Amino acid sequence: MAYNLSFARKVYKNAEMGHWIKMCMQCGVCSGxxxxxxxxxxxxxxxxxxxxxRAGKEEEILGSGAMWMCTSCYNCIVRCPRGLPITHIVHxxxxxxxxxxxxKPTQPxxxxxxxxxWNNIVKTGRVGEAALSMHLYFIDGIGTGISNVLEMKDVAxxxxxxxxxxxxxxxxxxxxxxxxxxxLDKAFELEKK
Amino acid sequence: MADKKIGCYxxxxxxxxxxxxxxxxxxxxxxxQKIPVVKNHAMLCGAEGLALIQKDMTGEGVNALVIAACxxxxxxxxxxxxxxxxxxxxxxxxxxxVHEQADQKDADTFEEDRNMAAGDYLTMGCMRVKKMNAPEPxxxxxxxxxxxxxxGGVSGLTAAREIAKAGYKAILVEKSDALGGHVAGMHxxxxxxxxxxxxxxxxxGQLIAEVEGFKSIEVIRNGDIINTAGAxxxxxxxxxxxxxxxxxxxxxxxxxxxxxxxxxxKLGHLGHGSSPDVITGLEFEAMAKAGKIVRKSDGQPxxxxxxxxxxxxxxxxxxxxxxxxxxxxxxxxxxxVQDAYADGSAYVIFQEIRTPGQMEDFYRxxxxxxxxxxxxxxxxxxxxxxxxxLEVKDKLLRSTETLQVDLLVLATGMEPNLDTQDPNVPAxxxxxxxTSHTTLNLQYRQGPSLPNLKYGFADxxxxxxxxxxxxxxxxxxxxxxxxxxxxxxxxxxxGAALKAIQAVESVARGAAVHPRAGDLSYPSFRVEACTQCKxxxxxxxxxxxxxxxxxxxxxxxxxxxxxxxxxxxxxxKIISFANYSVDMIGSMVKxxxxxEEDDEKPRVLVxxxxxxxxxxxxxxxxxxxxLSTYVRVIPLRCMGSMSLVWIADAMSSGWDGVLLMGCRxxxxxxxxxxxxxxxxxxxxxxVSETLKTLQLESARVRMIEVNIMDANVVVDKINQxxxxxxxLGPNPFKEF
Numbered sequence: 001m002a003y004n005l006s007f008a009r010k011v012y013k014n015a016e017m018g019h020w021i022k023m024c025m026q027c028g029v030c031s032g033x034x035x036x037x038x039x040x041x042x043x044x045x046x047x048x049x050x051x052x053x054r055a056g057k058e059e060e061i062l063g064s065g066a067m068w069m070c071t072s073c074y075n076c077i078v079r080c081p082r083g084l085p086i087t088h089i090v091h092x093x094x095x096x097x098x099x100x101x102x103x104k105p106t107q108p109x110x111x112x113x114x115x116x117x118w119n120n121i122v123k124t125g126r127v128g129e130a131a132l133s134m135h136l137y138f139i140d141g142i143g144t145g146i147s148n149v150l151e152m153k154d155v156a157x158x159x160x161x162x163x164x165x166x167x168x169x170x171x172x173x174x175x176x177x178x179x180x181x182x183x184l185d186k187a188f189e190l191e192k193k
Numbered sequence: 194m195a196d197k198k199i200g201c202y203x204x205x206x207x208x209x210x211x212x213x214x215x216x217x218x219x220x221x222x223x224x225x226q227k228i229p230v231v232k233n234h235a236m237l238c239g240a241e242g243l244a245l246i247q248k249d250m251t252g253e254g255v256n257a258l259v260i261a262a263c264x265x266x267x268x269x270x271x272x273x274x275x276x277x278x279x280x281x282x283x284x285x286x287x288x289x290x291v292h293e294q295a296d297q298k299d300a301d302t303f304e305e306d307r308n309m310a311a312g313d314y315l316t317m318g319c320m321r322v323k324k325m326n327a328p329e330p331x332x333x334x335x336x337x338x339x340x341x342x343x344x345g346g347v348s349g350l351t352a353a354r355e356i357a358k359a360g361y362k363a364i365l366v367e368k369s370d371a372l373g374g375h376v377a378g379m380h381x382x383x384x385x386x387x388x389x390x391x392x393x394x395x396x397x398g399q400l401i402a403e404v405e406g407f408k409s410i411e412v413i414r415n416g417d418i419i420n421t422a423g424a425x426x427x428x429x430x431x432x433x434x435x436x437x438x439x440x441x442x443x444x445x446x447x448x449x450x451x452x453x454x455x456x457x458x459k460l461g462h463l464g465h466g467s468s469p470d471v472i473t474g475l476e477f478e479a480m481a482k483a484g485k486i487v488r489k490s491d492g493q494p495x496x497x498x499x500x501x502x503x504x505x506x507x508x509x510x511x512x513x514x515x516x517x518x519x520x521x522x523x524x525x526x527x528x529x530v531q532d533a534y535a536d537g538s539a540y541v542i543f544q545e546i547r548t549p550g551q552m553e554d555f556y557r558x559x560x561x562x563x564x565x566x567x568x569x570x571x572x573x574x575x576x577x578x579x580x581x582x583l584e585v586k587d588k589l590l591r592s593t594e595t596l597q598v599d600l601l602v603l604a605t606g607m608e609p610n611l612d613t614q615d616p617n618v619p620a621x622x623x624x625x626x627x628t629s630h631t632t633l634n635l636q637y638r639q640g641p642s643l644p645n646l647k648y649g650f651a652d653x654x655x656x657x658x659x660x661x662x663x664x665x666x667x668x669x670x671x672x673x674x675x676x677x678x679x680x681x682x683x684x685x686x687x688g689a690a691l692k693a694i695q696a697v698e699s700v701a702r703g704a705a706v707h708p709r710a711g712d713l714s715y716p717s718f719r720v721e722a723c724t725q726c727k728x729x730x731x732x733x734x735x736x737x738x739x740x741x742x743x744x745x746x747x748x749x750x751x752x753x754x755x756x757x758x759x760x761x762x763x764x765x766k767i768i769s770f771a772n773y774s775v776d777m778i779g780s781m782v783k784x785x786x787x788x789e790e791d792d793e794k795p796r797v798l799v800x801x802x803x804x805x806x807x808x809x810x811x812x813x814x815x816x817x818x819x820l821s822t823y824v825r826v827i828p829l830r831c832m833g834s835m836s837l838v839w840i841a842d843a844m845s846s847g848w849d850g851v852l853l854m855g856c857r858x859x860x861x862x863x864x865x866x867x868x869x870x871x872x873x874x875x876x877x878x879x880v881s882e883t884l885k886t887l888q889l890e891s892a893r894v895r896m897i898e899v900n901i902m903d904a905n906v907v908v909d910k911i912n913q914x915x916x917x918x919x920x921l922g923p924n925p926f927k928e929f
Contacts, residue, residue, distance in 0.1 A: 002594035003565060005538045023560050025546070026568065026589050051589045054565050082557075
């Protein structure tokens, strides 16, 4: 049965900024403003994401790639006539999908964000770009890793030349790593509440 | 008035003196028109100029005025003298401003033409005043200032309260035994105060108590109006009550009979009748008021409720129009579900949400409370295992979904609870008790009901005069006028109450209500010359004229709005006003000297509606839009007062063409007098025969629609007509 509100109510309560979803009036300005729309990059835009939440389509939404396509350009937030923080809602939904384990294991952005990027930054306190790229290229094993590397080598060389890529991995930790760690711990603690 | 002494005052300010030959104008007034007192002043509207006129009035005995200065639409306050005989000649707007840019090559000719125009306007103004008598206001010792309010719902109660608060007596007639109407059966009402997000307690109890507390409000319950005779100030209303008939003399009526909910039995496609759990909004209100939101079928709590909006509204097969209040009412009812059950779910299935003004905040409040809005159509309603299964085509999801609910509430629309009649099919009924029963049972020759325009609602000009009906002194308020919610109905009722007060006060002074507010003149009928053709009784847009058994007109002065439609209609010329008559305009038309054919100065007469076309022309003049110097404009009270005699007069005295500028007519009419311009067009269709007998081209007379916004095109239209006429050549009657 559609429109069972139990899923929507969970989202309103547990997803970051999720309670805003009920305020959407479905005008579609967000979807029309999204630069990814013309690229056909998403299955559905913010408007449809929100209506699906309200219609109780839990698996379809949390398993979709729609909210992972957001590049945080904030066009939708600026234009929403109802003042919804759409970008934040979409990110909140993405995170909620991870938390509930409903995200598809093959969702590339989710994998990058939750594994590669997160582990990289937490370890040292800053991003080590060489390690980050290598980790990402070889995420599916050695075979695809090599072809990924070959494909990207010209870009990487160019970045090297213009000193945009540091080939030497960052060792040690940032200054004040203890404080950074404390912040993270506090955030986890707050979220558990 | 035998001892009429006319004074003519010419203003030379605002560039009039620079542009025109004032000495020549004085000759026109003095020598040609034989006006005894003729003076000019550099600023007539200033204290000195006004004192000059006042001095002549007190000293010289001047009691009729021709003021040749600016448009009559300007300086009305300044030129207010103790005389009822006055004409304003618009030298500034109609001559100086529109004839400004002289062509360098023939500046002399241009100046001559401009002076001729000024002279002609002054001639016509003098003639108008010569033919004018002082109107005597209509008075009757029986005038009442009481106001009858029909309907004791929220609109009627508000109207009665406002009337009483303003110090007048109200008689409130309610057909049932209880006041409050539909609102009395409601649990809560939508928001009328900031922050406009949540429903409010029902105010009806307080309103009823307030009304019952007024000594100046008489409440008649179980009352049925069986007869409404008379006219504003003199309405005699008979009210049937269980304890006998009551008669009341009142000055005006406020009709607040409210709405009838659309019959849900016609909504089978929305499941009505298929299950007891498909109910209407008013039934749901009753449930909520009783504190029992339950399934009707088995009495179980109704925690999931769907509201179907546009249940018949905006549907050609049912009600074609939007009922305006149902979106908001359904949002309010959704809150009842959430208030009653913490785990309650409310769904609003809509086509478009319409929440004007502050109600957008009410919409936000409903969303915040968790109401789910589904844009789509209910395709099937079936009774399932756990309640009703609604098959909904969700236009936003682009899919068909099944929604399970305990109750389906149909937001049915509003129909006027007031019988009206199509004015285009005038009821050929004679006034009398034998006519069928209607809400008011008006004793009007044109029928017992109020005329409608569309969908059976009483006609009113929805922008300019929303409460006015086509029956003077009868004002419709609330959903009887158009669909509306409670807050709008209360505003509406206040407005109608004030219009009713304005009407009884105007009647007491013998003055007209809109659009000629304050006009003291009214038509008189030379009945001995009447041929009983009944045109006046049929054509009066306001039903002012009844008929006796022989078909003679029985005029009701206080019903009259002074448009003059009867005067234009009468083939016998027996209808005239003290200050407006067929003879007056005809004399003005004939008085203007026509230049010889060889002069090649054609003359084009423009009859112009004073309500719309004339202000448009004034605005064009303010923009200095160049108008042909051959044109002469005569404002009319309404195109409806246009008499074909004037066309014949103009043609036979050598005018080359006549242009009529009236308002838009038809369903979206803009005529202040409802049908004036439409009737003029009908009359004009008969003029070509008259012209043929004179061996003239019918193209010499044209009627166009001009509205008040047409300032940028009105002059072009006139100039175009002048140009088209030049192809026909001069009027052959010039030589006679």
